[in-house]
Amino acid sequence: MLVTVLGFYGGYPYKGIGTSGYLLQDDGKNLLIDCGSGVLNALASYMQPTDLDEVVLSHYHHDHTADVGVLQYNWLAAKKESPLPIYGHTQDFVNFAQLTVENATKGIAYNDYEPTMIGNLKFEFLKTVHPVPAYAIRVTNQEGKVLVYTADTTYFDGLVDFAKDCDLLIADTNFPEDVTGRKAHLNTKEAGTLAKKANVKRLMISHLPQTVDVETMLKQSQKYASDVPVIHAFKGLEVEL
Ligand SMILES: [Zn+2]
Numbered sequence: 001m002l003v004t005v006l007g008f009y010g011g012y013p014y015k016g017i018g019t020s021g022y023l024l025q026d027d028g029k030n031l032l033i034d035c036g037s038g039v040l041n042a043l044a045s046y047m048q049p050t051d052l053d054e055v056v057l058s059h060y061h062h063d064h065t066a067d068v069g070v071l072q073y074n075w076l077a078a079k080k081e082s083p084l085p086i087y088g089h090t091q092d093f094v095n096f097a098q099l100t101v102e103n104a105t106k107g108i109a110y111n112d113y114e115p116t117m118i119g120n121l122k123f124e125f126l127k128t129v130h131p132v133p134a135y136a137i138r139v140t141n142q143e144g145k146v147l148v149y150t151a152d153t154t155y156f157d158g159l160v161d162f163a164k165d166c167d168l169l170i171a172d173t174n175f176p177e178d179v180t181g182r183k184a185h186l187n188t189k190e191a192g193t194l195a196k197k198a199n200v201k202r203l204m205i206s207h208l209p210q211t212v213d214v215e216t217m218l219k220q221s222q223k224y225a226s227d228v229p230v231i232h233a234f235k236g237l238e239v240e241l
């Protein structure tokens with residue numbers, strides 16, 4: 001399983017780098033997890049967006065879905081034989097309905113009580129704690145390699161079990177450690193602590209802020225992750241699991 005970071009900023013794009021989007025390639029298939037602002041442009045450096053096999057969306061905040069509309073136009077213009085499946089939750093019917101555009105894309109529902117097989121990949125979902133319904137994603141391939149993506153969330157204990165022993169944890173690390181209290185995202189302390197408690201093999205901090213130096217974010221996360229190696233997302237970063 002190969003994971004490529006297409007965009008990693010929280011909230012809004014900055015200086016040519018987009019918000020959340022991760023290309024996941026496994027067994028000849030190309031999947032996109034989240035489709036934020038700038039992601040379609042970044043994707044085109046690797047492949048034609050019309051060669052995607054599926055898209056999976058964690059939630060419907062704009063920094064995770066901003067490029068869905070233009071991806072739909074891309075598919076519409078290409079006149080493909082069958083529509084692009086876009087997986088989303090149905091806790092928000094208005095946004096879910098917009099995943100389907102005739103002759104372009106088709107919305108498919110996932111839920112958090114049973115796994116969804118997408119090709120040979122097993123997708124499991126866990127509802128997070130966020131101002132709108134959002135789902136963390138656990139992907140297992142046929143060789144048993146596991147990717148876990150927290151999506152957007154504040155810290156809660158259920159994340160530990162969900163991320164347990166995974167090969168790579170991509171964590172929403174939107175804040176430095178001195179941002180505490182009620183918030184919609186993890187800070188560096190929480191991301192690092194989660195990685196350690198869940199015994200993950202590697203932590204990638206992502207959904208990073210534009211306003212804090214990335215080395216500071218990395219250093220803080222590493223302190224709490226202890227012996228778990230921590231890397232920070234950057235555009236074009238590739239991780240093989
Ligand atoms: Zn976000």
Ligand SMILES: [Zn+2]
Binds near residue numbers: 130
């Ligand atoms: Zn969000």
